[in-house]
Amino acid sequence: MSFEYISYEKKEDGIGILSINRPKVLNALNWDTLRELGKFFEEVLPGENLKALIVTGAGDKAFVAGADIAQMNSMSAREFKEYVDYAHKVYQLLEDDPCPSIAAINGYALGGGCELALACDIRIASEKSKMGFPEVKLGIFPGWGGTQRITRVLGLGKTKELVFTGEMIDAEEALRIGLVEKIVPHDDVMTEALALAGSIAKRGPLAVRLSKTAINAGSEMDLQKALLLEKTLVSLCFDSADRVEGMQSFLEKREPSFTGE
Numbered sequence: 001m002s003f004e005y006i007s008y009e010k011k012e013d014g015i016g017i018l019s020i021n022r023p024k025v026l027n028a029l030n031w032d033t034l035r036e037l038g039k040f041f042e043e044v045l046p047g048e049n050l051k052a053l054i055v056t057g058a059g060d061k062a063f064v065a066g067a068d069i070a071q072m073n074s075m076s077a078r079e080f081k082e083y084v085d086y087a088h089k090v091y092q093l094l095e096d097d098p099c100p101s102i103a104a105i106n107g108y109a110l111g112g113g114c115e116l117a118l119a120c121d122i123r124i125a126s127e128k129s130k131m132g133f134p135e136v137k138l139g140i141f142p143g144w145g146g147t148q149r150i151t152r153v154l155g156l157g158k159t160k161e162l163v164f165t166g167e168m169i170d171a172e173e174a175l176r177i178g179l180v181e182k183i184v185p186h187d188d189v190m191t192e193a194l195a196l197a198g199s200i201a202k203r204g205p206l207a208v209r210l211s212k213t214a215i216n217a218g219s220e221m222d223l224q225k226a227l228l229l230e231k232t233l234v235s236l237c238f239d240s241a242d243r244v245e246g247m248q249s250f251l252e253k254r255e256p257s258f259t260g261e
């Protein structure tokens with residue numbers, strides 16, 4: 001499948017790199033880019049059997065500077081609703097896919113771009129990154145999950161401060177408040193993301209995928225239901241070739257060779 005506004009590479013070690021590719025407009029998400037992302041998450045990613053997916057932005061300046069303002073400005077209310085509905089579906093596909101995802105934030109991650117990073121499992125940011133929700137400056141508010149996913153990460157007060165003011169924060173502040181997990185030198189973002197992905201890729205793939213489901217789905221349930229889900233999924237994991245190999249390799253003092261089965 002060929003794409004114009006995104007690029008995708010699968011490396012030999014089972015790590016995929018997905019890049020939003022409109023650097024002239026700081027990788028702003030227009031309809032065509034969103035549609036390509038939707039096709040990727042729906043039709044490509046599930047068949048790739050990746051051990052980890054890195055999501056990043058093309059160029060040296062931005063991860064994604066948000067929704068495409070020029071295109072939004074010319075939309076009717078009906079078109080805007082379709083655009084928003086579709087973006088919700090795309091971000092949900094990414095969040096729900098069992099493959100672990102890492103946002104390699106290489107510059108501006110604003111509005112819909114920050115929301116895209118939040119739909120990933122783990123966020124690594126370049127020291128030059130700027131993040132935030134400038135939507136209120138445009139007379140709208142974050143509507144691709146930003147008022148919801150971010151609240152679960154930052155809590156109500158910090159979310160409201162960011163959303164109500166529309167001010168950007170730098171990477172240090174993003175790390176301090178828990179919006180990103182790690183800051184790295186600007187030129188090292190991809191190297192660090194690959195190292196993190198590589199460390200995940202060495203582990204039992206089934207265990208990693210099922211733990212993502214347990215964490216994500218469990219966080220939306222009350223504790224007793226979440227614990228039941230955890231018990232069920234970890235029992236499923238126990239009944240796998242990966243579990244046999246993992247425990248056997250420990251006892252034989254060698255590196256495991258997992259198959260994901």
Ligand code: DAK
Pocket residue numbers: 024025026028065066067068069070084108110111112113134135138140141142143144
């Ligand atoms: N859309 C379109 N073009 C953009 C863009 C964007 N979001 N961001 C940057 N660009 C374009 C600029 O227009 C410029 O194009 P040319 O003038 O060269 O043709 C080029 O990228 C380079 O940008 P600048 O010249 O502005 O670069 P600077 O370094 O001076 O500034 C900046 C970088 C990131 C601070 C600045 O570009 C900026 O403020 N960009 C806009 C960021 C922004 O406001 N993002 C949020 C977009 S709104 C909802 C559903 C969805 C959403 C909201 C609600 N509901 C359900 C209610 C989603 C909303 C958003 O994401």
